[in-house]
Amino acid sequence: MANFIQRASDSISGFGQSYEKFSKQLLIEQYSPGSIKSYGHKLAAISFHFKKLPEHLSEDDCR
8 A cells, every 4th residue: 555545544444444445446447556546545635634534524524
């Protein structure tokens, strides 16, 4: 895992498990490793900003 993604895994509860599931699905769908890393980095950034997993964001969080 990239350093930023690893930091999110260490800091945000459940991020590591969620990221592994996400990246495996993208591999199955034949996304490139670079795309998977880029998407993972953005998910980590969102998680750091809101201090929670992206799937736990509310509509109000997204406004």
